[in-house]
Amino acid sequence: MKKHLSLVITPLVVSLLASCPILTEGQVTGNAQPQPTRFNRAPVSNEILQVHIPRAVKQTLPNGVRVLVLENHRAAQININIVIDGAGGLFDPAGQPGLANMTAQMLSRGTEKLSAQDIARAIDTQGASINVSSASIYTDTSLFASGLSSNFSIWLPIVADVLLHPSFPANELADAKSRQMSRLQSQQANAGFLASKYIRKTLYGDTPEGIVSATPASTAAFTVDAIRAFYSQHYAPQNTMVIVAGDITPEKAFAAVSDALKGWQKTDLQVKLPPVKQETARRTVTLVDRPDSVQTNLVLGRLAIDRRDPDYVPLSVANNILGSGAAGRLFMRLREEKSYTYGAYSRIDANDYRGYVSASSEVRSSVTGGALDEFFNEFHRLGSEPVSAQELSRHEHSMVAVFALSLESSQSLMSYVYTQAHYGFPDDYWDRYAAQIATVSAEDVMRMGTKYFSGENMQVVAIGDPTIKPALAKWGEVQEIKP
Amino acid sequence: MKLKLHIGLSVCLLSASLTAQTKIPPYKEVTLKNGLRVLLMEDHSTPVDAIAVVYDVGSRVEKPGATGFAHLFEHMMFQGSANVGKGEHMQLIQENGGAMNGTTTEDRTNYFEMLPANQIDLGLYLEADRMRSLAVTQANLDNQRNAVQEEKRLRIDNQAYGRSNEVLQNLMYDNFAYKHSTMGSMADLNAASVQDVQKFFKTYYAPNNAVIALVGDFKSADALKKVEQYFGSIPSQPAPPPLDIAEPKQQAERRQTITDDFAKLPMLLVGYKTTRANTPEFFALDLFMSVLCDGQSSRLYRRLVEQDKIAVQVEGGMEPSRGIAMAEIQVLSPQGTDLKKVEAVIYEEISALAKSGPEDWEMEKVLNSERKHQVGTTSSDLNRAITMAQDAVFYKDPTLMYTEVKRYDVITKDDIRRVAQQYLSENNRSVLITLPKVAPATKETR
Numbered sequence: 001m002k003k004h005l006s007l008v009i010t011p012l013v014v015s016l017l018a019s020c021p022i023l024t025e026g027q028v029t030g031n032a033q034p035q036p037t038r039f040n041r042a043p044v045s046n047e048i049l050q051v052h053i054p055r056a057v058k059q060t061l062p063n064g065v066r067v068l069v070l071e072n073h074r075a076a077q078i079n080i081n082i083v084i085d086g087a088g089g090l091f092d093p094a095g096q097p098g099l100a101n102m103t104a105q106m107l108s109r110g111t112e113k114l115s116a117q118d119i120a121r122a123i124d125t126q127g128a129s130i131n132v133s134s135a136s137i138y139t140d141t142s143l144f145a146s147g148l149s150s151n152f153s154i155w156l157p158i159v160a161d162v163l164l165h166p167s168f169p170a171n172e173l174a175d176a177k178s179r180q181m182s183r184l185q186s187q188q189a190n191a192g193f194l195a196s197k198y199i200r201k202t203l204y205g206d207t208p209e210g211i212v213s214a215t216p217a218s219t220a221a222f223t224v225d226a227i228r229a230f231y232s233q234h235y236a237p238q239n240t241m242v243i244v245a246g247d248i249t250p251e252k253a254f255a256a257v258s259d260a261l262k263g264w265q266k267t268d269l270q271v272k273l274p275p276v277k278q279e280t281a282r283r284t285v286t287l288v289d290r291p292d293s294v295q296t297n298l299v300l301g302r303l304a305i306d307r308r309d310p311d312y313v314p315l316s317v318a319n320n321i322l323g324s325g326a327a328g329r330l331f332m333r334l335r336e337e338k339s340y341t342y343g344a345y346s347r348i349d350a351n352d353y354r355g356y357v358s359a360s361s362e363v364r365s366s367v368t369g370g371a372l373d374e375f376f377n378e379f380h381r382l383g384s385e386p387v388s389a390q391e392l393s394r395h396e397h398s399m400v401a402v403f404a405l406s407l408e409s410s411q412s413l414m415s416y417v418y419t420q421a422h423y424g425f426p427d428d429y430w431d432r433y434a435a436q437i438a439t440v441s442a443e444d445v446m447r448m449g450t451k452y453f454s455g456e457n458m459q460v461v462a463i464g465d466p467t468i469k470p471a472l473a474k475w476g477e478v479q480e481i482k483p
Numbered sequence: 484m485k486l487k488l489h490i491g492l493s494v495c496l497l498s499a500s501l502t503a504q505t506k507i508p509p510y511k512e513v514t515l516k517n518g519l520r521v522l523l524m525e526d527h528s529t530p531v532d533a534i535a536v537v538y539d540v541g542s543r544v545e546k547p548g549a550t551g552f553a554h555l556f557e558h559m560m561f562q563g564s565a566n567v568g569k570g571e572h573m574q575l576i577q578e579n580g581g582a583m584n585g586t587t588t589e590d591r592t593n594y595f596e597m598l599p600a601n602q603i604d605l606g607l608y609l610e611a612d613r614m615r616s617l618a619v620t621q622a623n624l625d626n627q628r629n630a631v632q633e634e635k636r637l638r639i640d641n642q643a644y645g646r647s648n649e650v651l652q653n654l655m656y657d658n659f660a661y662k663h664s665t666m667g668s669m670a671d672l673n674a675a676s677v678q679d680v681q682k683f684f685k686t687y688y689a690p691n692n693a694v695i696a697l698v699g700d701f702k703s704a705d706a707l708k709k710v711e712q713y714f715g716s717i718p719s720q721p722a723p724p725p726l727d728i729a730e731p732k733q734q735a736e737r738r739q740t741i742t743d744d745f746a747k748l749p750m751l752l753v754g755y756k757t758t759r760a761n762t763p764e765f766f767a768l769d770l771f772m773s774v775l776c777d778g779q780s781s782r783l784y785r786r787l788v789e790q791d792k793i794a795v796q797v798e799g800g801m802e803p804s805r806g807i808a809m810a811e812i813q814v815l816s817p818q819g820t821d822l823k824k825v826e827a828v829i830y831e832e833i834s835a836l837a838k839s840g841p842e843d844w845e846m847e848k849v850l851n852s853e854r855k856h857q858v859g860t861t862s863s864d865l866n867r868a869i870t871m872a873q874d875a876v877f878y879k880d881p882t883l884m885y886t887e888v889k890r891y892d893v894i895t896k897d898d899i900r901r902v903a904q905q906y907l908s909e910n911n912r913s914v915l916i917t918l919p920k921v922a923p924a925t926k927e928t929r
Contacts, residue, residue: 037568120779127851326573339629394578401580404599
């Protein structure tokens with residue numbers, strides 16, 4: 001189906017999603033720098049276009065739901081994101097991984113008034129859409145709906161019905177479990193899935209943050225009663241934020257959301273995060289066998305910070321230098337100089353709980369060892385050599401200038417207002433963000449490199465053919481896993 | 484509906500308005516003396532400019548022994564030119580807050596940038612410099628050949644079902660232009676030489692073989708002056724050699740079964756040879772396929788997934804092409820499913836729909852979906868620039884994205900029935916079955 005479409009680089013999200021990967025650029029310790037050749041003849045405007053991320057108009061409903069509205073009449077459509085904190089997979093009951101996600105999937109499989117097929121038909125016919133997700137590693141369940149402003153009054157009540165009156169029919173649950181069993185089988189062979197599963201497991205162990213997916217056993221055990229119980233305990237208005245963006249005034253949006261969610265009763269549930277995960281002192285090297293692989297998926301990671309940590313901004317700059325896109329040091333080194341890979345990047349995962357930094361690449365099996373050397377070289381260099389003024393300024397410039405592009409994207413703007421409101425940042429957080437980035441110095445970057453990327457604690461996970469094992473041994477005793 | 488390509492940078496497709504924007508905004512079309520076609524559309528709602536350059540060359544021009552070349556060449560376009568160093572293009576765009584990429588299909592190659600509005604000169608300069616003076620060295624070619632081979636490993640060789648679409652394409656098409664994959668073969672990629680790259684550049688990367696589209700926060704007169712300044716003196720070249728894309732009529736069903744190292748579930752692909760994109764018949768087939776395959780209210784989802792429970796996932800649609808388009812259905816089934824049953828249901832549903840036509844609500848659904856798609860395309864500057872330039876290259880109709888909805892609106896249920904009966908027949912069909920390497924024993928599923 002999808003027509004083959006080849007890209008020169010892996011597409012990156014344009015928006016600066018606050019909790020999202022931001023990536024790098026570079027040079028290297030000791031050996032030649034993989035710097036691009038710079039002629040500096042192309043005409044560049046040295047001014048950064050000053051843009052302001054719009055602020056949401058906010059209101060809290062009597063039942064505690066926080067409503068944020070971004071009015072924008074550019075297109076005759078409305079996006080709505082309902083974020084139910086405390087209902088994410090992080091709060092799966094012990095021994096029942098995937099229950100939150102199954103609960104979320106089941107919302108649109110029938111309500112007290114509508115069958116699954118009624119819902120699908122009503123939404124599809126309106127040209128609208130509903131997507132619900134509740135990943136195992138998230139604290140929230142997120143319902144995203146989109147449709148025309150002209151029939152908002154038709155599709156919003158369906159969205160509200162799905163959220164507030166799910167009936168969790170037993171036959172639908174049986175079918176959903178059966179389909180999930182097939183998906184679980186499929187993902188066992190997916191190298192990207194295995195990489196994320198085992199880096200999390202390595203960093204967090206058997207805590208909720210370390211579990212990324214349901215298992216066949218947990219899926220088989222899901223019952224309507226368990227799902228009902230999870231729903232009634234975890235879906236609470238006082239922990240919910242509704243972001244409405246698009247072709248509607250705040251007054252109308254408040255009235256519509258208030259009406260749609262008015263029957264939802266407040267509870268006394270408070271979102272309680274797991275205790276802060278402590279880092280293990282030593283490095284482990286994990287090989288996940290995937291026989292016949294022609295590439296090794298390498299992921300290196302270390303526990304780092306949550307999103308509120310004051311290091312977030314300097315770490316973002318350091319990460320941008322190390323691994324942001326095609327101008328990052330990892331990309332320049334591993335792809336443009338060494339020809340090991342199609343792409344190499346780094347990222348920060350930072351949300352409510354202690355997250356991690358990571359760097360990853362898919363390299364042909366024969367250069368697994370060489371690629372690992374380059375990763376560790378770049379980590380070392382980030383913490384031991386001051387970044388040049390030029391390189392630093394290029395990256396800081398990039399992180400600020402990209403704000404202009406986000407104005408084209410409703411979803412980027414929604415994520416900005418979510419970040420400000422969810423983490424309790426000041427109203428002028430995004431107005432001051434550019435200035436904060438500009439204060440990050442070369443010393444700060446080096447400090448971030450030492451604090452978060454030093455090699456001793458950097459965990460290594462490799463997904464690949466078992467024959468790569470000797471190439472990993474240089475970095476520690478290899479623990480081999482056959483999934 | 485149509486499986487539209489989600490191009491590159493995840494500029495979010497704002498979903499659309501059913502009150503579709505069928506009015507064509509003002510735009511300007513100019514051809515420079517060297518043959519470069521220029522499209523300019525102002526939109527001052529955000530301080531952003533999008534630039535797209537589409538070259539009329541894709542993998543369909545490749546000959547046996549030289550597959551994968553158009554795409555390898557696309558990579559070379561980021562390796563520097565007379566005034567831009569290796570890697571400098573990507574760095575300049577990124578550090579100035581922009582986004583960029585290039586993509587290759589059978590039918591065309593495109594390059595695009597999205598930039599804050601004060602950086603329009605930068606984007607134009609970079610595109611012009613590589614159109615004028617691409618720097619080709621053996622070291623850069625070797626480096627990018629490796630990058631492309633890793634891309635092939637990443638997307639195809641190391642993925643479950645990675646090969647399946649290529650195999651179906653090879654099974655269905657007879658003309659080499661569309662029979663081989665854009666990614667090409669490792670052996671052919673290894674054989675590519677610096678001389679090949681230089682010749683390809685001279686033949687296809689001329690201003691008279693390209694269209695540039697600008698959409699965004701500029702004044703058209705100023706922008707046109709800049710385009711003339713940067714591109715005007717690039718010499719034109721003789722037109723590329725003509726291309727034979729004639730596709731013989733298929734006489735009988737074709738079938739193939741492959742095993743896949745990484746697949747865990749059996750997958751069925753069914754393709755039909757149909758007709759050219761952007762024709763009334765294509766639009767009618769597109770609506771038919773949408774009723775059949777789109778979303779949880781589609782006929783195949785209801786039947787295969789919900790009712791018979793012999794599938795976990797159903798996708799399908801029309802693959803637009805400048806050659807003969809494929810109507811394709813893809814079904815993933817639980818382990819042990821008898822795919823013959825899945826096939827039988829698909830053919831039964833196609834026959835039923837071709838006989839009785841869509842119901843009223845299904846017509847409403849698919850036409851609304853088409854409108855929504857249109858608003859999505861037209862509400863992003865980058866999507867507009869890319870689509871305008873491409874439609875100018877393919878159909879000499881840069882504003883097709885604004886008028887396409889009207890062409891769908893006039894399609895009747897009878898049109899839909901007629902094209903389905905004409906094209907979605909057994910003799911026109913190619914079937915590819917992908918099985919896990921160690922196939923679980925087949926068992927009755929019901």
